[in-house]
Amino acid sequence: MNQSTAMTQQESEVMIRELSKVFDVVRLLDEETLETGNIKDVTDAEGFPCKCYSFWKKGDNCKNCTSRDAFRKKNEQLKLEYLDSNIYQVISKYVEIDGKPYVMELINQMNADAVMDEDGRNELIKQLSGYNRELYTDALTGIYNRRYYEERIRNSNMSAGVAMIDLDDFKIYNDTFGHDAGDLALTTVVGIIKDNVRRTDMLIRMGGDEFLLVMPDIGEQAFADKLNQIQGKIHSSKVPGYSQLRLSVSIGGVLSGSGSTVEKAIRKADQFMYQAKTCKNMVVTEHDEQLKEQQESANNNGSKAYKYRILVVDDSEMNREILSEILNEEYDIIEADSGDTCIDMLRKYETGISLVLLDIVMPGMDGFGVLNYMNHHHYLEDIPVIMISSEDSTETVRRAYEMGVSDYINRPFDAGVVHRRVYNTIKLYAKQRRLIALITNQVYEKEKNNRMMVGILSQIVEFRNGESGSHVLNINIFTGMLLESLVQHTDKYDLSWSERLLITTASALHDIGKIGIDDKILNKPGRLTDEEFKIMQNHTIIGASILENMGSYQDEELMKVAYQICRWHHERYDGKGYPDGLKGDEIPISAQVVSLADVYDALVSERVYKKAYSHEKAIEMITNGECGCFNPILLECLLDIQDRIKRKMKTGIPEDNPFKKREKKAELKEFENVKEDFMDVVSKNMEKEYSNFENDEFVDFSRGGEKPRF
Amino acid sequence: MTIRECYDELGLDFDAVLSRLVNEKLVQKFALKFLDDPSFQNLKDALDSKDVETAFRAAHTLKGVCLNLGFDNLYPSSKDLTELLRAGSMDGYEDLFAEVEKEYNRTCEALRKVA
Numbered sequence: 001m002n003q004s005t006a007m008t009q010q011e012s013e014v015m016i017r018e019l020s021k022v023f024d025v026v027r028l029l030d031e032e033t034l035e036t037g038n039i040k041d042v043t044d045a046e047g048f049p050c051k052c053y054s055f056w057k058k059g060d061n062c063k064n065c066t067s068r069d070a071f072r073k074k075n076e077q078l079k080l081e082y083l084d085s086n087i088y089q090v091i092s093k094y095v096e097i098d099g100k101p102y103v104m105e106l107i108n109q110m111n112a113d114a115v116m117d118e119d120g121r122n123e124l125i126k127q128l129s130g131y132n133r134e135l136y137t138d139a140l141t142g143i144y145n146r147r148y149y150e151e152r153i154r155n156s157n158m159s160a161g162v163a164m165i166d167l168d169d170f171k172i173y174n175d176t177f178g179h180d181a182g183d184l185a186l187t188t189v190v191g192i193i194k195d196n197v198r199r200t201d202m203l204i205r206m207g208g209d210e211f212l213l214v215m216p217d218i219g220e221q222a223f224a225d226k227l228n229q230i231q232g233k234i235h236s237s238k239v240p241g242y243s244q245l246r247l248s249v250s251i252g253g254v255l256s257g258s259g260s261t262v263e264k265a266i267r268k269a270d271q272f273m274y275q276a277k278t279c280k281n282m283v284v285t286e287h288d289e290q291l292k293e294q295q296e297s298a299n300n301n302g303s304k305a306y307k308y309r310i311l312v313v314d315d316s317e318m319n320r321e322i323l324s325e326i327l328n329e330e331y332d333i334i335e336a337d338s339g340d341t342c343i344d345m346l347r348k349y350e351t352g353i354s355l356v357l358l359d360i361v362m363p364g365m366d367g368f369g370v371l372n373y374m375n376h377h378h379y380l381e382d383i384p385v386i387m388i389s390s391e392d393s394t395e396t397v398r399r400a401y402e403m404g405v406s407d408y409i410n411r412p413f414d415a416g417v418v419h420r421r422v423y424n425t426i427k428l429y430a431k432q433r434r435l436i437a438l439i440t441n442q443v444y445e446k447e448k449n450n451r452m453m454v455g456i457l458s459q460i461v462e463f464r465n466g467e468s469g470s471h472v473l474n475i476n477i478f479t480g481m482l483l484e485s486l487v488q489h490t491d492k493y494d495l496s497w498s499e500r501l502l503i504t505t506a507s508a509l510h511d512i513g514k515i516g517i518d519d520k521i522l523n524k525p526g527r528l529t530d531e532e533f534k535i536m537q538n539h540t541i542i543g544a545s546i547l548e549n550m551g552s553y554q555d556e557e558l559m560k561v562a563y564q565i566c567r568w569h570h571e572r573y574d575g576k577g578y579p580d581g582l583k584g585d586e587i588p589i590s591a592q593v594v595s596l597a598d599v600y601d602a603l604v605s606e607r608v609y610k611k612a613y614s615h616e617k618a619i620e621m622i623t624n625g626e627c628g629c630f631n632p633i634l635l636e637c638l639l640d641i642q643d644r645i646k647r648k649m650k651t652g653i654p655e656d657n658p659f660k661k662r663e664k665k666a667e668l669k670e671f672e673n674v675k676e677d678f679m680d681v682v683s684k685n686m687e688k689e690y691s692n693f694e695n696d697e698f699v700d701f702s703r704g705g706e707k708p709r710f
Numbered sequence: 711m712t713i714r715e716c717y718d719e720l721g722l723d724f725d726a727v728l729s730r731l732v733n734e735k736l737v738q739k740f741a742l743k744f745l746d747d748p749s750f751q752n753l754k755d756a757l758d759s760k761d762v763e764t765a766f767r768a769a770h771t772l773k774g775v776c777l778n779l780g781f782d783n784l785y786p787s788s789k790d791l792t793e794l795l796r797a798g799s800m801d802g803y804e805d806l807f808a809e810v811e812k813e814y815n816r817t818c819e820a821l822r823k824v825a
Contacts, residue, residue: 316749316774318747321743389774390773390774412780413778
């Protein structure tokens, strides 16, 4: 090394002179300059000492100062420096001149175009410059951002497939599920696209939910296939943690030749994308468009599956034709020449019709007649109507709006306006439909969670109680069925659907008070003493007070209903129940229904102290008043639905010996008569559950009173 | 004769129609269809048989078509006739119908010259 690095002052001067012919800058830097940056004996225009790095117009040493490195390592190093869109080649060579160490720095501006083509240069610059990477990266998704497009892509002429990709209903997701879900949806989509494109393709987030995909040098078919693949993959994927989110994208794609800018291609791609948007979850490319045209010229009635269908109703063929001509490029047009035909079409296609364009004056049923029918049969909720008429009196227009039309277009109409209004209305209704589906799903999910929580809670009670969990489920089912039958029988209780649902849900909580009853009593195998039975009865009060102390929830309807059920599901219609001895409809209907369901299920279920009764026997015992007195309307309901209940009860209840049963019943009756005065206060049901009757099938449910029998 | 020349001959504002109906080809297509439109004949027949209701609907349709196609020569009389018939009356319809018939024939004549 010494041989090539050691030279005399004179030799070095010759060398510098020679090298200057080849390099733009040749300079010698000594150790001090390299450490401090000051070049000795040279000042700049302002008289300040010249810095070694001033050549680079930097305020500081180069971070990758190869000269200092070469000096320390006594070797030769090469680097590229990027400055003002120019690339400089820098060679730092360690030399010793008259024994003193220096670094000879040789700098040449490279003719960038000759060194590498523009793409390569951009790539290189990108690679070498972390600064650019940050500048051009979208913070959320990690792909290129809008700035990258503006500065690097927009005006470039490349032969590439250019696609605009827009996430469907993004705003709805954002508003409904929150921004975290929105962000997650975006990153999911980006992930899928990236997985399905080549490394050389460029994905750019243009704004909110809009992406630009540039695929250089791709064939028409391959491009279309890729886009369809992306669309399909996105549609079939889920956003982690948001299973209700149905991802889909609308994609418009064009091939851009090298003679035209990407920006131009984007404009076209954008149009195709919006076309795709009218149906959502689809890809429209130039290729498709050409194909479509070919198909259409080949067969003129070709109705595309993805086109929205519009029903044009007008008795004048001419009027229908004009509208059809204006709209048939983008919509599937069907026609009706009278109000009656219109109704037939509505019945036939239902929501397969996306919009009705309706004339007013027609023979037979006129436009208002059609509106009347649509109102009456609830078509108007799902199928929008735009009225088109030369009737321009305020009265007529107002009447049309009052009858629910979405829009009113006067003749003479402007094709562009018709187009726009039709598009807007269809879009609005389509969005509404998707929204409704989304909300229904959500409500359902929430409702399910609600019921699940209530179910778990009641299961805990059942478990502690040593009962099978199916008790809660059965009561739930019977309560629902009884309520349904009740509203059919009478409107006395005025129970809405949601109120019935509340009662059904809350029925699961009827015994939560048992959580406060001592295990020893709760699970006592033998009969309860008077004392124990009193404690046992307390479960109604305990349950009610648990619910009363729910703080902020106590005003919730569910809480109120659950309170009624917990406290009063052992009351009886004749006032002989407990804990409050309420009578008749003093007992809330919720508690009345649940208590009947509770008794029925207790009868037909097997317990430690009794076998299961058959359905028939249970019904008989209830209607006989053996289980206490119930609201006569409810008993009617029970009888009405008993077949359905029996079917629901397919749990394999053993058939009792009918003879034996009758015997028992007679016995029971007798006994009842004798002890009538004695049996009053309490629901026998309770007593039954906590008294052990051993193998004796005979269970006296009618015997009220606080004091257990025997 | 082009469709524009035809409109000019009838003293109509072709550009107004053109601006509403996309392009000249479409205007021509619809305008020529007017020759086959049965509204006028229906109107005539209904009036002959004193069927006010049917006559009203036919006049109404004719009026609407005139609006769409920009037949401003035929529109005023067909409108007046429509309003008369709407009220369920045929009193003095003759003069109005004569005017409608006159302009209808003039329009059709001009349209037939369009190549």
